[in-house]
Amino acid sequence: MVLPEVIRIVSRDSPMALAQVERARAELAAAYPGTATEVVPVRTTGDRWLGDLSLVEGKGAFTKEVDAALLAGAADLAVHCVKDIPGDRPLAAGTVFAGFLARDDIRDALVDPAGRTLDQLPPGTRIGTSSVRRTAQLAASHPHLECVPIRGNANRRLARMAAGDADALLLAVAGLERIGRPDAVSEVIDPDVMVPALGAGALALQCREGDTELIEAVGAIGDGDTLREVTAERMLLHVLQGRCNSPIAGFARVAREGALSLRACVFSADGKTILQAHERAEPHAAKDLGASVGAALLRQGARDLIDGIGCGQSLSGRGQSR
Known part of the structure; x- marks a missing residue:
């Protein structure tokens, strides 16, 4: 495996995002002591805009500039908080998830x-x-x-x-x-x-599709249980076509004996309607588990609840009307 002398890591420039990058740098340094890393910070639309995210591409506002830097060759690797990555659209064309770091607290x-x-x-x-x-x-x-x-x-x-x-x-x-x-x-x-939010506590490492040796190297520092949990959660989000302002929550867990479970909820904005589904599967069936839980919620009427919150609907009206 031949790695570049310096791996350039792109990230949002917020203090939290940069702290997340430092964790990735530390794990890369431990695994590959001969390879240096440097940070390429970018300011995203989501960081500049302090209004309703649905008015500026939803969660994509936190990833668009990061994806662009990766695809333009200005960086080799991107670090994302998984819960900030849109679930209702594919990952940026030409990029892949190379791995997920061991999950932090989801609460x-x-x-x-x-x-x-x-x-x-x-x-x-x-x-x-x-x-x-x-x-x-x-x-x-x-x-x-x-x-x-x-x-x-x-x-x-x-x-x-x-x-x-x-x-x-x-x-x-x-x-x-x-x-x-x-x-x-x-x-x-x-x-x-x-x-919690789907993807809470998990950090994704994203590479360009053609960088096979870097993908292999990054994948080696990834955590298998986190991969399975995130795969189930993101498949659920894909099935539900959840947006940034969709009232969806859930979390997957790998039990000690290896079984994978996924609990998910869809809410009305006022909290008066709560749809729930909870299923288990073998750990290799993470995608199937996410799809099954999503289908169970759709059968209960999740589509109406999700679509009932318009893309431009203000949070302040809901929050202050209670």
């Missing part, structure tokens, strides 16, 4: 300056989140709390909370750990209480 966290849990928050507490998934589940479990829209990277959201734009936040545990702020967590929420 959501409450960030409350007073150190309270969700159950301890008083009525009217303003929870900062622009996630339809979180908003819908909070509406179902804690209807006395109010969601207010806050977008931007985790550091920006923490700063906005400190400035008074929200009383508390819902953020990803993995994200807070990656930016060195696990101290901000006041409660880690069980995934059976708040079902």
Whole structure:
């Protein structure tokens, strides 16, 4: 296997994205000590735009510029947070996933300056989140709390909370750990209480199709269980044709004995309707499992719930109407 002397890694330029790149660099350095890496940061549309993502290509706003740099030859490898990669369209033509790093924590966290849990928050507490998934589940479990829209990277959201734009936040545990702020967590929420985003906690390594030796090298540092879990989750998302503002949640798990399970939910925006499906399969059948769970949700009426949230529908209206 012949690798380049320097592997150029492209990523969003946010603090969290760059922290994710550092993990990939560390694992590459451990596996291939003779190969150096360098970072190619890019500013994406999703990082510049702080409004409704559905107005700027949805989650594709976080990947378009990264894909372009990879395809143009300005970089050799891209690192993505899997939950930021669109599931309703193919991966950028000419690129492939070479592997997935071992998965981090998939759970959501409450960030409350007073150190309270969700159950301890008083009525009217303003929870900062622009996630339809979180908003819908909070509406179902804690209807006395109010969601207010806050977008931007985790550091920006923490700063906005400190400035008074929200009383508390819902953020990803993995994200807070990656930016060195696990101290901000006041409660880690069980995934059976708040079902995570599909792809949560997983980092994807993307290469150009023709770079076979680099694909092989990157694949060797990937994690097999994470590959199976992400494959099932992304197939589910593909079957449901979920967009950035689709109220879809779910997670796959590889059990100790090797069996793969996938639990998924589709919500109405107000949290009053919840569709659920949970199935198990052999670990080699990850795609089939994702397709089967997706089909089960479609039979229950998931298409109507997903399509009921228009691409340009504002989150702020839903969050503040509860």
